[in-house]
Amino acid sequence: MAQLKSLTIRMYRGILGDCFLVRPTVVADGRETVKTILIDCGVLQNVAAGADMLAKLNAAVIKGAGKDRLAAVVAGPKQISAVAKDVLKEVDGRIDLLVITHEHFDHLSGFSAEKAGFLDKGLTIGRLWFAWTEDPKDQQAIDLRTRFRQAKQALAAAVSLTVRLGADAPAPLQNAAALAAFSGPLELPGLAANGQQSTADIVAMLKGKAGAAATSYLEPGQVIDLTEFGLKAYVLGPPRLEKLLKKDSPSAGPEKEVYVTQQDMAAAAQSTIMAQLALEANGGAAPIADDVTPFARIHHRPLKVPAKKGRTKRKEEMPRHAVADLYDEPASTWRKIDTDWTGSIEALALKMDSDTNNTSLALAFETADGQVLLFPGDAQVGNWLSWNNQTYPRERKSDSDPAPISAEDLLQRVTFYKAGHHGSHNATLKTLGLERMSDPRLTAAIPVVEAVAAIQGKGRTEAGKGWKMPYAKMYEDLKARTRGRIVQGDGDPAAECLAFTTNPTDTKNPVSVTHDDLWVELTYRFEMDG
Template identity: 40%
Template sequence: MARPTTQVRRPAEQGSKAQPRSVSVRMYRDILGDCFLLRVPDGDRTRHILIDCGILQGMPGATEQANRIMADIKSVTTVLDVLVVTHEHVDHLSGFEQAKSIFSEVTVSELWLAWTEDPRDEQAMRLRAGREKVKTLLAKSYTAFANYKSFMSHPEYSDDEDPSEADGEPLEPGPLDELSSVLAFAGIGPDGPGVKSASSTAAILERLKLKAERVRYMTPGTKPELGFASGIGVYVLGPPRDEKLLRRSDPRKNHAEVYQLSGDVGEDYLLAASVMLEGEDSSLDADDLQRLQMSLPFGLRAMVPLDNRLAEIGLRTDDAARSTALSSYDDPANDWRKVDIDWLGATEALALKLDSDTNNTSLVLAFELGEGPHGRVLLFPGDAQIGSWLSWHDLTWPPGAQKGDIDSVNVADLLAKTVLYKVGHHASHNATPREFGLELMTHPDLVAMIPVEEAFANNSKHWKMPFRALLDRLVEKTGGRVIRADRAKADIKAYADDTLSIELQLDARQWQSFFDNLDEISDHQGPLALEYRIPYSTS
């Protein structure tokens, strides 16, 4: 099926005064992380909106790159009219710490955060308390994993040899390496799991709150005023208040919700480990006790506890029974029967679940340039995953309006007018829904921006970013206008020519219009950013 041609613009009605304008979106390059600087016209001046600034831990030269990025931001403006922090992950926050000396010279007028960060919101406080408890458990589980002698002495995990190679061949990362990588997302590190350092994501976020002249917490379904730049509206889409959707990161198997379904992530909350690790003062409520008993691999009668920490579920034993159990346990002949650290294998699943849940707390914003049927939307979803995307379709503006009402707006309207999609979560497999997301982006001028560094994501982290099926569909939907943080301007059309069939390719005029609005930004060290201008008009 042939791709639609560029939308025909009707001339402005007689007597109206069309004012051509453009918003520029600068995406910083060669990082696995998000950092976007928006330049917005406001009469005879320009306003600036920064959305996130972070680089994933472990990227070579991350601190140097963060300082280059922040220096460029400062060269453009020393005042951020709005700083948006989508969620508390290191690849969205680290730059404020890595380049803090430069950032200290930049003023932040307003800081926008999701309602999940509001210290006065009871639901947010409860969710945050649960998240902190899981972080503590993960940190202690990591320590137990790392310190266990039989684990550390195993050749596969030993520190006695270079973990990067054995017999000249690269080694796959061990479970401890993978767990450490996942914990980094949760703000546990970089000084080590459990260490609350000045560079933790929570600490960075608190400093940003103190720095900003005003902090605003955004709730889905609202339309906050920018206070500048007439003709631009902002719609808040996420994160959802519905906790079932807030915790839903993976698509359902019986519905084609994304471009490929992910595998299951276990929800073993390590209740037994929690009791053992947190100490004598830990306690379980009735629901936790039931879940713990159901999760035990053997019946209670087969268990001999080494202390009375689990007495609350009926596990008690006398000194004689404990002594007998210990003598059998310490017999080297029984080493093969031990399962001491097997429960720690579930720690990574829990860490991944925490990571996904945090992604779903992303503040999701849709900027509408102009109004009415000719408005153009810039969609910034952070790292929102399936539950958040689904929740948007229950929203209508103004609040209380019904879908179909004159002058009402819903998410399908916004997606249909989207001309710039900041691809969620570095184009991972489960952060861009199919029918509820990308397929509703039908504007013929659609452009996608992907903040990704494929070589690092694939080779160092073993992540499929960008996910191939999603990337292919993005190329089809945009006619090849996919701007990647790890590719130069010249690579865009070449990739489209190699990928798209003839009937889906843009014509020469469409490519020229696109490239006329796309600039490469460099500093004295080389390429630094790609900036795309989105023209619009107001009457």
Template identity: 35%
Template sequence: MAKKKRTAKASVAKKARAKASVSKTARKARVRRQKVEANSSPSATGGRSGATVRVYRQGLGDCILVTLPRQDGTDFRLMIDCGVAVATQNAADKMKEVLEDIAETVKPDKIDALAITHEHWDHVSGFQQASDVFERLPVGEVWLAWTEDANDELAKTLKKDHQKAFALLSRGAAVRAMSGDASGAGSLLNIAGMLGAAGEKTKAALDIVKRKVDDSKTRYLRPDVTEPIPVPGTGATIYVLGPPHDEKAIKHFNPSKRNPEVYELALDGTGLLAAGVYTALAEPADVRPFADSSSIPLEAARSMPFFQHHYWGTPGDASEWRRIDSDWLGGTDEFALMLQSATNNTSMVLAIELQSGDVMLFAGDAQVGNWLSWQSLSWKHPDGRTVTGPDLLARTVFYKVGHHGSHNATLRQQGLELMKRLETAVIPVDEVVAKKMRWAAMPLAGLVKALEDRTSGKTFRTDDEGLTANVGPKPKLYLEFEV
């Protein structure tokens, strides 16, 4: 993140000045373009700092490029995540197009910092799907949450819990398949795919990122330890808000029922059922209520007339109520979502304070416990003033909406209602794919309405096909905003 070193050689200095001049000219042209766009569309926030946020439109997933102009005419570039959900068509081609655009944009410079919010396929898939492009993209530093630090004891505990829970989820899918519920098994595997089930693809994609730089250029960020990160030459400072170094907070991903912290509480009457599934699946595989000598294998029973008539019957007829072989598995979907949410809550959250005092918030997929932890955060800025989590929220003008607009990823009173100066919100989402993944309320209508009210209509969805102009030079590939 340091400025480029000056050279004593006149010819080199002359080239550097020429390059800076070209860069400044290009930036002025960009600002002029954004001002024109701001007059015809609510896509820009006024050009106070020249910082730009590019949100790619690859589908249900995050890939963001933040550019902060330096005083010397160069740019600091922060890349946040790069992935898309498993149910996306032509996913590899889309991610290659995205990474090619990033590589072309930063040429001949580099990504100064690559931040990975958390270990989910829709945030890291591109590094594997377009590994050849990523290989030639220069990266200065890699930023990971403390949850990826092999030397952190709580991180190791969370990893073990995740592995155990994932094994149970896989077992649940197998049991549903054996009970004849192929659709239910497929649903579980789809959700598991978000966690990287197939051949641990997510871990492999994240490993590609980890190998990009050596250990000395890898930073593990932790809110209560990491000091504010100044970006030299820009007047900007980066704060790490999450994830909290607190197991209880990380496992608090659903809103409370008595005093819900979010805009609309999804019906959650399945918690006990999901807990029962966890207990049942955790039992050793050979535990059964009856001995083998007193049992009839399910497949054998299917071929016996008595069971065909009195047990299976015709789909939809009165005899179906007798079936209990797989009914107890009705909570496995909820259990899978619990596991997925627990990983979401390990999201790294970054707030970028610009020289103007305005803040850009990138919440990853952070959920309730992560958000609540920001209320007690406090830092000493290099200039001596105290900065708090609520203070950063109060000055937020740009918000990358958490977890694709889901019900538990944007708090109400301790979140959006604190963002009194919010001007622009962007939701990276693909509602069609979300429904395929059985996330029917993604994005949540009540949250979208609250965002639109807060931003006076400047809330954008990446799946909005109507956004074809005034949102960047390549509106089909990304939305771009100047802050």
């Protein structure tokens, strides 16, 4: 039987994305073997190099995000390519277990950036794990993907319009485009995806590489013995109950959720975007087809008075229509609705992002001495809540089997926590999450680059309006519970090392931390029998 001697968790730095390489060292029959577990590999789409960002941002935004921190940012494609190359070098031809938590570009793009390396005949994938939501034969999963596809098309159109409008794009539209970056290159009829692979293409590529026999779609409540790794895996989520799949934030009551990723809402959003694209293409003139406008032709009004029959004066020289003059009066500005439609697009983008995050495959790995390593992907509120809906395993197969355990029991033994969704406000539960992590050896990793998060969405033009990653209240609580033992994607290596040496996790076998420009690594050591 294999015994776990040590385990390293390598988090790759400098990316607003996730890439973790976990390597258990096991001893069996006197022979020592290092196993490899890769959990995701990606970076947020369209992250520019620091110098390029500084050239485009205003002084207030630069000051708020930190000039030096922005200057240090490496362009996303360049950084994730370096990360993926390091992963391929370290696994040395074999990934024993590849875990894909969910279909977001910031968790998958590395596989596309170094596609040739991951498809190389010299590389093998022992096991490939997805959540049940990726199962091509599961009807519920098929229905979910159909709805997501409609929403993705609407977002693709929003991105296209945002690019065309440039600096004139309304703030909600800019925010929607920033959120769409999580979904990766988006396809729309008539628009190319810049030659990049979509997230669906990357998933299909990995399935093809591993093969059907090595690919598993995991269900909540499963317990998987990874004897050869010296570990046991508990599948916490995503839930089967769609009410929880769509719940992305706490609410005052069970009926307060409003879901906008339904097909009818996505279709309405896409129709509105297509109307705006058509207007842009026609220089502001009303498009000919009624099916791309929100109002029927009978309600259209020209900006200029139409020329009368037999009149030779050109339309461009005709006076403005009285309705147009009335609409543009300064005193009537409060009535204008030109950009009101962008709010629905922003809401769709927010909900699409959180709903995809909630399909995350959330895993807890247990070591022989009972420690738990928690990797929740980007699971949000509903996913976390669902962990309490089942025991692990769901039921005993025989009376001789150990009694099933609860999610609370697992959380109480967490000694490593991968912060969900880069430490955002709704990806770590408080009472039913972090407050249950009571083991004094707790350590944490936050895969984030704060300066990049700070200039996303509205943060591109307004200081302090970007993404709050990590969320301050969550971070302070996590810092207190770990006694400062946190590593971060843009953290200060000296300060992080000091926290681990000043407050060791254990007197006999403390967790050690090692830094490189490209990664930070935590090492856990275990007592073995004999």
